[in-house]
Amino acid sequence: MTERLTIRRPDDWHVHLRDGGMLGAVAGYTARSFARAIVMPNLNPPVTGAEAAGAYRTRIMGALPAGSDFTPLMTLYLTDAADPGEIERGFAAGAFTAAKLYPAHATTNSAHGVTDLRNIFPALETMQRIDMPLLVHGEVTDPDIDVFDREKVFIERVFTKLVRDFPDLRIVFEHITTAEAAEFVASSGPNIAATVTPQHLVINRNAMFAGGLRPHAYCLPVAKREAHRQAIRRAATSGSPKFFLGTDSAPHAVERKESGCGCAGIFNAPFALESYAQVFEEEGALDRFEAFASENGPRFYRLPLNSGTVTLERAPVTVPERLRADGTWVVPFHAGETLRWRLVETG
Numbered sequence: 533m534t535e536r537l538t539i540r541r542p543d544d545w546h547v548h549l550r551d552g553g554m555l556g557a558v559a560g561y562t563a564r565s566f567a568r569a570i571v572m573p574n575l576n577p578p579v580t581g582a583e584a585a586g587a588y589r590t591r592i593m594g595a596l597p598a599g600s601d602f603t604p605l606m607t608l609y610l611t612d613a614a615d616p617g618e619i620e621r622g623f624a625a626g627a628f629t630a631a632k633l634y635p636a637h638a639t640t641n642s643a644h645g646v647t648d649l650r651n652i653f654p655a656l657e658t659m660q661r662i663d664m665p666l667l668v669h670g671e672v673t674d675p676d677i678d679v680f681d682r683e684k685v686f687i688e689r690v691f692t693k694l695v696r697d698f699p700d701l702r703i704v705f706e707h708i709t710t711a712e713a714a715e716f717v718a719s720s721g722p723n724i725a726a727t728v729t730p731q732h733l734v735i736n737r738n739a740m741f742a743g744g745l746r747p748h749a750y751c752l753p754v755a756k757r758e759a760h761r762q763a764i765r766r767a768a769t770s771g772s773p774k775f776f777l778g779t780d781s782a783p784h785a786v787e788r789k790e791s792g793c794g795c796a797g798i799f800n801a802p803f804a805l806e807s808y809a810q811v812f813e814e815e816g817a818l819d820r821f822e823a824f825a826s827e828n829g830p831r832f833y834r835l836p837l838n839s840g841t842v843t844l845e846r847a848p849v850t851v852p853e854r855l856r857a858d859g860t861w862v863v864p865f866h867a868g869e870t871l872r873w874r875l876v877e878t879g
Contacts, residue, residue, distance in 0.1 A: 534818060534846070537809065541840040541878065542825035544569040545833075546667070546706050546727045546778030547801065548640075549592060549604070551575050553858035556595040558783050561801035563602035565875060567838040570667070570778070571604045573632055578609035578644050582622035601840070605629040607667065611644050612651040616658035623664045629833065630665040630704070631655070635686075637673050639752040640782065640796055649690060653697075660701040665833060667704045668694075670713065671753055680737070683753050684712045695720060702832070707732065707780045709753045711763035717774050718767065725832045727778025728768040728824075730807040731798045731865055736761045747794040748863045751782065768824060769817035776828035779804045785860040800865035803851050807866060809844055809873040843877040 544566040549559050562569050571592065573579035579588055585606040592604045608619060608631040622628045633652075634645035646652055659666055670691060671682035694703070705717055705726040717726040731751060736758045739749040749755070768775050781804065782797025789795055800807065805825070812821040830837050850870045854861040 536843060536845045537818060537821070537873070538841050538843040539822035540826040541567045541838040541842050542777060542805065543567055543829050543838065544779050544781070544801075544804070545704070545776055545829045546570055546572065546729075546780050548572045548574070548780070548782040548797070549595075550783060551588070551591065554783060554785075555591060557857035558781075558799070558801060558862070559592060559595045560597045560600065562779075562781065563596050563600040564878070565801075565805045565842065567601065567840060568603045568605055568835075570629065571606055573607045573609035574634065574640060578611075579606070580609050580611060580614075580644075581618055582625060582627035585622065585627045607632045609634070609644065610646055610652055610655060612647055614652050614655040616654045619655055619664070620658050620662055623659075623662055628664070630667050631659060632667045632669070634669050635671060635673050638669050638671050649694065656694075656698050656701060660698050663702065663834075665702045665704060667706055670705050670708070679754060680756055683708070683710045683756075687712055687716050691716065695724065699723070704778075704832070706778060707753060708764060708767075709756050710760045714763050714767040714775075718772060722774075725774045725776065725828075726767075727780070727829075728764060728775055729778065729780045729798075730800050730804050730811070731755065731780075732761065732764050733768060733811045734761075734807065734866075747789045747791075748798065748865075748867065750789075750794060750796055751780070751798045752796040765811065765815055769812055769815040769820055771817075771820045771823065773823070773828045773831065775824065776832065777808065777825045778829075783857065783862045785857070786854065786863055787860065789863065798865050799862050802855065802864045803849070803866055803871060805842065805875055806844065806849060806871045806873045810871055813872070841877075841879050842875060843879070844873045845876050846872060847874045847876075848872065849874040 781801035
């Protein structure tokens with residue numbers, strides 16, 4: 533039985549670091565485990581230009597603990613008025629690594645998102661030409677569509693047409709939650725990949741209703757039926773280079789989660805790597821963990837692999853019930869649980 537596991541230092545290909553005091557409270561958790569991270573642009577106001585991306589990057593670097601070895605990879609928030617020229621200039625200058633498509637009102641701070649995909653065709657044509665990745669929150673937002681079906685319907689109504697119309701565009705289907713999404717990615721060409729979160733590998737939709745409403749199990753896209761969780765676990769641990777690590781860690785103050793209209797988001801950054809390792813062990817796939825965590829993502833983004841390593845050891849670690857953040861508390865994923873792997877060294 534493996535007692536220590538050393539892998540190439542991983543990256544997080546989808547994270548919310550927030551801003552202001554919350555940024556200062558949470559950035560160190562991501563930097564502790566990951567060398568790089570794709571940082572989501574859904575601030576208020578959103579990051580829609582190179583200047584805003586550069587300013588946000590500066591704030592992130594200033595919020596990191598002393599001695600951190602971490603590179604934030606910035607993203608552009610696409611709106612109906614997205615400027616293809618700004619996208620091309622920002623990508624060429626290294627201000628953006630990718631652009632993010634939020635359907636309007638799909639999730640936190642997405643009110644400025646795209647209302648009709650046709651509105652951003654010029655932006656997508658530019659991105660395809662310059663080989664800039666598109667990151668997709670894959671849900672429709674029609675109120676007549678059941679919340680548990682929004683990802684499936686997005687594939688049928690939007691994603692299949694997007695791939696048909698832009699066959700050379702590299703696209704990441706973010707935080708997939710359904711068997712249909714896993715199959716769509718697996719059966720598509722090499723330009724289509726997906727990120728997988730720890731929560732969608734660990735919980736199904738029952739977690740939101742276990743003995744009452746459980747707001748800290750609520751995220752978007754919401755967790756689905758057990759059959760979907762199992763499909764996502766099979767995809768993530770399959771060894772396919774199309775699937776890679778993206779935590780979608782999304783912290784909210786406890787009072788914003790535990791309210792009459794609680795915010796969507798699960799804060800998993802403090803123990804994300806340990807959570808993933810436990811899943812891969814349960815699936816008998818620890819030999820595939822390094823590829824999922826440290827290799828598939830950089831290769832899809834056409835970035836170099838990291839040279840450092842991280843080491844986990846088989847040892848119990850109890851996740852705190854709450855963590856201090858910006859004068860309040862945040863509740864981490866696995867709060868109060870004991871995980872079987874512990875991060876012991878970053879080199």
